Amino acid sequence: MFSRSCANFIDLVAENLDDIPPTPKTLPRVMTAPGIINELDGDGSADGDSDVHLNGNRPRKIIVANALPLHAQVDAKNGGWCFSVDQDSLLVQMKDGFSPDTEVIYVGSLKVEIPTNEQDEVAQKLMKDFNCMPTFLPLDLQKKFYHGFCKQQLWPLFHYSLPLSPDHGDRFERSLWNAYVKANNIFADKVMEVINSDDDYVWIHDYHLMILPTFLRRRLYRAKLGFFLHSPFPSSEIYRSLPVRDEILRSLLNSDLIGFHTFDYARHFLACCSRMLGIDYECKRGYIGLEYFGRTVNIKILPVGVHMGRLQSVLNLPSASTKVRQIQEQFKGKKLIVGVDDMDIFKGISLKFLAVEQLLQRNSDLRGKVVLVQIVNPARSTGKDVREAKRETYSTAKRINDTYGFPGYDPVVLIDHGVPLYEKIAYYAVSECCIVNAVRDGMNLVPYKYVVCRQGTPELDEAMGMKEGSPRTSMLVVSEFIGCSPSLSGAIRVNPWDIDAVADALNVAVTIPDAEKQMRHEKHYKYVSSHDVAYWARSFVQDLERACRDHYSKRCWGIGFGLGFKVVSLSPNFRKLSIDLVSSAYKRTNRRAIFLDYDGTIVPQASMIKSPSPEVISVLNNLCSDPKNTVFIVSGREKSSLSEWFSPCDMLGLAAEHGYFIRWNKSSEWVSSTLLADVDWKRMAEPVMQLYTERTDGSFIESKESALVWNHQDADPDFGTCQAKELLDHLENVLANEPVEVKRGQHIVEVKPQGVSKGLVVEKLFSSMVSNGNPPDYIMCIGDDRSDEDMFESIMSASCSPLLPAVPEIFACTVGQKPSKAKYFLDDNVDVVKMLDGLATASSCQRPRNNGSNIQFSFETIS
Secondary structure (H helix, E strand, O other): OOOOOOHHHOOOOOHHHHOOOOOOOOOOOOOOOOOOOHHHHOOOOOOOOOOOOOOOOOOEEEEEEEEOOEEEEEOOOOOOEEEEEOOOOHHHHHHHHOOOOOEEEEEEEOOOOOOHHHHHHHHHHHHHHHOEEEOOOOHHHHHHHHHHHHHHHHHHHHOOOOOOOHHHOOOOOHHHHHHHHHHHHHHHHHHHHHOOOOOOEEEEEOHHHOOHHHHHHHHOOOOEEEEEOOOOOOOHHHHOOOOOHHHHHHHHOOOOEEEEOOHHHHHHHHHHHHHHHOOOEEEEOOEEEEEEOOEEEEEEEOOOOOOHHHHHHHHOOHHHHHHHHHHHHHOOOOEEEEEEEEOOOOOOHHHHHHHHHHHHHHOHHHOOOEEEEEEEEOOOOOOHHHHHHHHHHHHHHHHHHHHHOEOOEOOEEEEOOOOOHHHHHHHHHHOOEEEEOOOOEOOOOHHHHHHHHHHOOHHHHHHHOOOOOOOOOOOEEEEOOEOOHHHOOOOEEEOOOOHHHHHHHHHHHHHOOHHHHHHHHHHHHHHHHHOOHHHHHHHHHHHHHHHOOOHHHOEEEEEOOHHHOEEEEEOOOOEEOOHHHHHHHHHOOOOEEEEEOOEOOOEOOOOOOOOOOHHHHHHHHHHHOOOOEEEEEEOOOOHHHHHHHOOOOOOOEEEEHHHOEEEOOOOOOOEEOOOOOOOOOHHHHHHHHHHHHHHOOOOEEEEOOOOEEEEOOOOOHHHHHHHHHHHHHHHHHHOOOOOEEEEEEOOEEEEEEOOOOHHHHHHHHHHHHHHOOOOOOEEEEEEOOHHHHHHHHHHHHHOOOOOOOOOOEEEEEEEOOOOOOOOEEEOOHHHHHHHHHHHHHHOOOOOOOOOHHHOOOOHHHHO
């Protein structure tokens, strides 16, 4: 399946990866070790991971990202490559969240191009010295993958920028998408070279590798995959414009755990799954999960933090203290506001400058006293938009300085060159306010770093001339459109597009009393110091372990082609119903009970024509003509429709409205349940439903004799679901004293008499057959939705009755490969009809007289 050529390097962990001081805060660790059930694969069938076995290695985490956490440069002396660890990389810092005995392997690209003839040597060196597996992408592929699809397609879209015209971004190009797919496949190949244990966990990072889970899942059905998105996830209205939207969503759902910084991002992702794939989520005991072909895909919401140890070590550097003194001397008597941003169109730098201009225009007393120091990090992408943003930034800064500056004073100080971390930290430490004004950003850790730096250290306090134990203060002005905003409750949140409001916020920030600054700072520091990068990493890994703990209690099947591939994960005893198995039992039994759901079982769920086909009528008639058979359609539909559709079937039994009405054959009368003769409750329920129908476009009311159903299948998915929840609560309150139950189903809210269900009617039909001396020795029950699960449960319970002379042959079967109480499944209604036709053909030519379906029972016996 894959190569273990690098296995001999795996235990060689470089010491310099551990140079960063660990973060002081910890989170209690809970280890969950999945058990291996070897007999699950006893049939010898390949399920994609037969080559992988447990070994005695220590726990391992494989971290996959676009770029490795390494610096690379050519050695000036010998011309060879020289590599060093990037101590500021999140991928390195997150190691503090793992247990000390965890081995970490990194997979990703280098930031430099390595000649082809040197790649093997470099790969071995990186694996030996740094536990890093490089992915060497050809230059043309790298350009199309990263600068093309990632930066020109995904990144703008995820930041809510649509290519409405060529001036606003590049239109979708299939060649760039193909490069993205090819690059992700190369990453998967490299992961397969280093993964060699069922205990290995793979943690994939960010939008560059969103389809990597599919490539890995195809190779290892039970791979333990986590994915964390470090950028925003846009609303469904934005995301749905992406031509490859379904491929990316389905690939992400091949993960076991998907992480987001904020609930907004997770909510948008879940809405996309609901609207585009028809997959809804559930909240259970604080966890959010989506059921996807038998697998539960968990959703994690937790913002990343900073590395406290790294920041504090840099704060204590002599160079930081020296820079602090220089800044204090340079801006003596002035109030500093600091901003640190990348140069791109979403960071709102020019909007920030306009707010400072407005601040100085309105408050003449602040002129000469307030200075904005804007540090600009190098742009991560290229193009016309970056050049335009840079031009606008410089022109705005120049205009403000020309208007409000004077000799020795520039209100805007623009630092647009590489700035080392110690210098940034020095500016954080001496600034009274930090402003992050991005119009859209995934997380942005600048406010967190600022808070930590304002807390200071004894060495920095000495450099700043602060007394030991003196109160700490800080002020934050943050955009409401960045990921860290919800976690900073003491910050002044602003709409970056509202220049006046941002200017007012800056005025408050520089004039607010120190006592309030201290309170806000203490609140922020408490959160930032306790929710650091180690906390984030440890929490994610714990949830990933929990999400993967049942990997070996189920069987797995791979289905689909290309990026539509998915793994169906089901109970070991859950398997496809074999026609040979069913026919064999059918032939040797004499009293058979067959219960069939209607919609989605013998007719397609999505079909516009709801009546049964001639083929279905023919098959049912052939089954009913055998006196050994009792055949029933058990449906939620009203009796009038069922009577009309099945009028050609003389001996077919019908149970309408989930069993409220029953007819044993065409010649018998419909008999209703005595559970509820009075339906006065409808006069209370129908006006409530009508109210929600009028307010929910696409919804309608289906009135049955025994029930009322509010259907929102054609309404907006989110609004329909919201209205359904509200309607459910409303009806439960209105009908609290009535003998009815209110239930939610798939796209419906139904009010029906208490005690009426498919499960109950099947149980009663079964009991009636037993009491009349015809206990079945063969039971088949087929259905496709939630209401049919009641039938499966009742059949299994009834089969254990002591009144039966022998345990019958039972075939409970659901339609579609999904979790179910049934033991068997068939793929679709075509398979169902085909199997029923096979049973009809298998009926004995001699049909001995039998009471079977020819006997008519009174409903009193049933009820």
